[in-house]
Every structure is written in structure tokens, then in C-alpha cells.
Amino acid sequence: MRTIQAQQITEAVAKLAIDANYYLSEDVYNALVAGKTKEESPLGREIFDQIIKNADIARAEAKPMCQDTGLAVIFVELGQDAKIEGGSLEAAINAGVAKGYTDGYLRKSAVAEPLFNRKNTGNNTPAIIHVESVPGDQIKIVLAPKGAGSENKSALKMLIPADGVAGVKKFVVETIENAGSNPCPPIVVGVGIGGTMEKAAYLAKKALIRPLAKRNEHPDYAKLEGELLELINKTGIGPQGLGGRITALAVNIEWYPTHIASLPVAVNINCHATRHAEVVL
Amino acid sequence: MAEQIRITTPLTDETVKNLKAGDSVLITGVIYAARDAAHKRMVEALDRGEDLPVDFTGQMVYYVGPSPAKPGEPIGSAGPTTSGRMDAYAPRILDKGLKGMIGKGYRSDAVVESMKKNGVVYLVATGGAAALISKTIKAYEVVAYGDLGPEAIARMEVVDFPAIVAIDSEGRNFYHEGQKIYRQK
Numbered sequence: 001m002r003t004i005q006a007q008q009i010t011e012a013v014a015k016l017a018i019d020a021n022y023y024l025s026e027d028v029y030n031a032l033v034a035g036k037t038k039e040e041s042p043l044g045r046e047i048f049d050q051i052i053k054n055a056d057i058a059r060a061e062a063k064p065m066c067q068d069t070g071l072a073v074i075f076v077e078l079g080q081d082a083k084i085e086g087g088s089l090e091a092a093i094n095a096g097v098a099k100g101y102t103d104g105y106l107r108k109s110a111v112a113e114p115l116f117n118r119k120n121t122g123n124n125t126p127a128i129i130h131v132e133s134v135p136g137d138q139i140k141i142v143l144a145p146k147g148a149g150s151e152n153k154s155a156l157k158m159l160i161p162a163d164g165v166a167g168v169k170k171f172v173v174e175t176i177e178n179a180g181s182n183p184c185p186p187i188v189v190g191v192g193i194g195g196t197m198e199k200a201a202y203l204a205k206k207a208l209i210r211p212l213a214k215r216n217e218h219p220d221y222a223k224l225e226g227e228l229l230e231l232i233n234k235t236g237i238g239p240q241g242l243g244g245r246i247t248a249l250a251v252n253i254e255w256y257p258t259h260i261a262s263l264p265v266a267v268n269i270n271c272h273a274t275r276h277a278e279v280v281l
Numbered sequence: 282m283a284e285q286i287r288i289t290t291p292l293t294d295e296t297v298k299n300l301k302a303g304d305s306v307l308i309t310g311v312i313y314a315a316r317d318a319a320h321k322r323m324v325e326a327l328d329r330g331e332d333l334p335v336d337f338t339g340q341m342v343y344y345v346g347p348s349p350a351k352p353g354e355p356i357g358s359a360g361p362t363t364s365g366r367m368d369a370y371a372p373r374i375l376d377k378g379l380k381g382m383i384g385k386g387y388r389s390d391a392v393v394e395s396m397k398k399n400g401v402v403y404l405v406a407t408g409g410a411a412a413l414i415s416k417t418i419k420a421y422e423v424v425a426y427g428d429l430g431p432e433a434i435a436r437m438e439v440v441d442f443p444a445i446v447a448i449d450s451e452g453r454n455f456y457h458e459g460q461k462i463y464r465q466k
Contacts, residue, residue, distance in 0.1 A: 040463070041459070041462070041463060043303070043305070043445065043459065046305070047407050050407045050410045050413055050443070051407065051409065051410060053410075053413055054407075054409065054410040054411070054412050054413040054414075057412040057413055057416070058358075058412040061412065063348075063351065063357065063358055063412050063415075064348045064357065064358040064411065064412065065358070065409065065411065065412055066358060066360055066409045066411045067345065067346060067347050067348045067357065067358040067359050067360050067362075067411040068346075068360075068362070068411075069348060105348060105349045105350070105351050105357055106348055106349075107346065107347070107348040107349065107357070107431055120430060148363075149362070149363050149385075149386075149408060152363070180386070180387060180456070181385065181386045181387060181405075181408075181456055182363050182365065182385070182386040182387070184385065184408035184409045234464070234465040234466070235460070235464060236459075236460040236461065236462065236463035236464030236465065237460055238459065238460065238463055240385070240405065240407055240408060240445075241386070241387075241456055241459075241460070242405075242445065242447070242455060242456065242459040242460075243455075243456075243458070243459025243460045243461070243462050243463050244459070244463050245463055271408065271409050272409055273409050
């Protein structure tokens, strides 16, 4: 059993919150640069230029690339031989989010209650925390700030097995067309297929943190990723919805076994700044 | 890239009329920040028969909720937020003389009708380009509803703020026109 101090987790999460919001990861940056060369719309290329320049400014001047610094979505891989001392994992993570969002001049966008009294919690907590137990004695933490512009256009549908591949394609493309300009295209599309309702949504979110150049290891799903990207880029939505060839930079699919009668499909849309940062303790 | 058109605020009727869907624009002058909660409160004030806290005649409103300013800077990162969330309130504000709206994303038919009636232009800034855009904002001062934090109404001085005309005062919609060119079906 290896001991990890809760305070160490707090410090690490605080740094991740800042890093994820200031520094666009290389795979996303490269996808933007490549996207610009493929864009045919002059206005679309100008928008690509602005987006790339924006990432450069954010990095050089250490400031948030987007004013919507999101809810902090946290994926934890908790080694079963790691013991946390000095507080709970959840409390340590939330303390880190509060510290990072305050120290980093990040916008606090969390309200304490969704319907009757939408009062800002003042420190961007609580975070959305997903924990998976894994072998080993390390803790891997990924923090992905999720803005509402793109999150609000995401969708989930319980298809039936007979809907098949064609049904999945139709639902994904419909979701993107319905989203249009709002999620700040060129977007990254996370798709979760299988499991149950909540598992599919979780997979779609998790798909967004996979490197954009990496295809699904299963050849059929890798092929579907390519086909969906092509279909989405035929919509003409383009950068910021003002028309163009490049509506999405990538489609990442994650899948899971499911019930004989089920075919859940979740589509989680991310803006061009698909932000995330990770640490292994 | 077509030539960029420089405009200054407050907007005259002629300036608004000359802006056409698809035009690329650089804005200089004063613009006002206001988003969801501020709009809700303004419409509630109008419902009570009160005046708006700011005279918007000829002015432009930017839908933005900036991140906190670092010490020594006027504003944090400040990209546009989704305009559609203001659709329920916008026609009431346009009736009070507002001449321009800046945000991102589509608008409702009711907003477009009100824009045509009142001679108003809707521009979009690049969503997410918040660090880039904040460099064009030289001053930021909260003028009403300070308790709303990043949702307060603020007066901003901008120089060469970049935006694109998405819907012009005649109701021409560049989202429709631009997407149609590249749609492959």
C-alpha cells in the first residue's frame, strides 16, 4: 500500500485547472493548424487564424483561452494499492478546483442549485468527478473544463438494435446539425455507444479526452469515426457556423457491451478548444 | 478575406443600414456588456414601468461574461456567449433604441423581425477567441447590477474589436447563406 496525501491531490488539481485553461494541448493545436489548410471558405480560414492566434496568446500571456472556463470535469484512475491520507478524494479534488479557479483568475461558473435559486458557489465547485478503480498504486487525474455552449448542444438517444449503424449515423449528424453554430465549431465530437443510458453519456465525455489523431483500436469503430467525420463535414456548417468544409476536427467513439435489447448512443460536443490536462501521482 | 469595415459607436441609422450580412467589421468606441441575468432584470424593470439602467439609444450590447481580470489589466478573457439565451428579452431592449448586438450563434425569428422593425444589426465574434478579443478591450467599468458579478452591465471601451455581420438590418442571414455554399448533399 502506497500513501498519498490529500493535500498533494489538491495542489495537483489546482495546477491542472490552470494548465488546462491556459495551454491548449498539442494534439488539438495541430488539428487546428491542419484544419485551416483544408478549409476552403476564406471567412472560415480567417476564423481558424483567430482561433490559432488566440491559443498562442493564451499560452504566451498565461490567461484563459476562453472566458467560459467551464465546470471542472475530473476523471480519476485510482490505483487499488494507493491509500489517501488526510482527507477524502472528493474533498481534496474540490479544494483543488476552488484553489485553481481562484488563483488562476478563472471564471467561476457553478451555481449551487439548478432550478429555483441559481446562486453562484463562488469557487466553481462542486466538480463533476468520475472515479475508476485500476490495478497499481498510482492515481491518474485528468481535468477537462467543460463550457456550456457546447455541452448544451449534446444529446443522448436510446436507439433499438434494429436501428444499427445507419441509426447511429443519423442521430449523430442530426445532433450536430441541430447544434449548428452554437458549440463554437470546428468542434470535436465524442460518441459513446452501448452500456446503459448513463454509461453511454460517460463514454461520450471520456471520448473527448482521447488524442485527436488516435483512432479507436477496433477497426469497425475506427472506420465509423472516419465516416461520421466525413458526414459532419458535408453539412457545410463550417467554422463558427458561417459556412465551410471543416465543421469538426475529429470524431472519437468509445463503446461498451450492452443489453440484448438496447443501443444507447450519446453525443457529447466540445468546442474547438478541447481542453484537458493530466497528472499521475 | 474581404476588406474589413471600420465602424464607430454610437451607431447611426446609416451605418447600420450599410452593414451587410457577411461583412467583416472592426468596432471602435463604447460597447456595453450584458448577458442573461442582466437582460432578465432589465425586462422586469420595463414590466414595472421603470427605465433601463443605461440609455441604449444608438448603442451596441456585447453578450459576454468575462473571466476575472488579472492585476493591472482592465478585463480577463472576454469572448462572446450564446446569443440565443437572450432571444426572449432582446426585442424589448431593441424597442428602447439599441442598434447592435454582438454574440455568437443563431437568433429566433422574433428577434430578426424586431431587428428589421427597429433597424438593428447582429454581429458575431469568434466563439472562444477570448484572449484575442480581450486585447481590443481597453477599459471595463461596471455601470449597473454589480451584484451579478460577471453578468453585470459594464461599459467597455474597444479599439478594432473584430466581428462579422451574421444578420443585417434587412434580415439577411449569413449563417444560412454561408452554410448553403458548402453543404454537400
